[in-house]
Amino acid sequence: MKIKLTEEVWKEGSxxxxxxxxxxxxxxxxxxAEAKKNLIEVIxxxxxxxxxxxxxxxxxxxAGFDLANKLEVISLDKELMEFNNILVTA
Structure with a gap:
């Protein structure tokens, strides 16, 4: 099963x-990069x-996922300070 998750990244202080x-x-x-790596680890x-x-x-x-939908396939894109999708294989 692959699910679509959103990754938000922002800066607070340092x-x-x-x-x-x-x-x-x-x-x-x-x-x-470290924040994104840590997020994937925590997820x-x-x-x-x-x-x-x-x-x-x-x-x-x-959380609102439709588990009956087997066609969702998401890639991992990493861009500075944007909303991105991350792939979590469950």
């Missing part, structure tokens, strides 16, 4: 914040924990 609004997961780093950890608890599909449905 740190960059990367956020996934669909899952309400933030991460930060000293560079844009993967969160998905792993949801799977362990048996709440993965339930939480995705609550």
């Amino acid at each position: 740190m960059f914040i990367a956020n996934c609004p669909e899952l309400d997961i933030p991460a930060c780093g000293e560079t844009i 993967n950890i969160q998905i792993g924990e949801m799977k362990k608890l048996g709440t993965f599909k339930e939480n995705l449905e609550k």
Whole structure:
């Protein structure tokens, strides 16, 4: 299953914040690349924990995902300070 997630990146003070609004997961780093890397790591950890608890599909449905749609395929694009899609394979 591949799901579409949004990656938002902005700067606060000296740190960059990367956020996934669909899952309400933030991460930060000293560079844009580090913030994005940390966000992907936190998302993967969160998905792993949801799977362990048996709440993965339930939480995705609550976040508005249509799990019946098998055609969603998203790529990973990284651009400075833009809204981008990231790929999370579940």
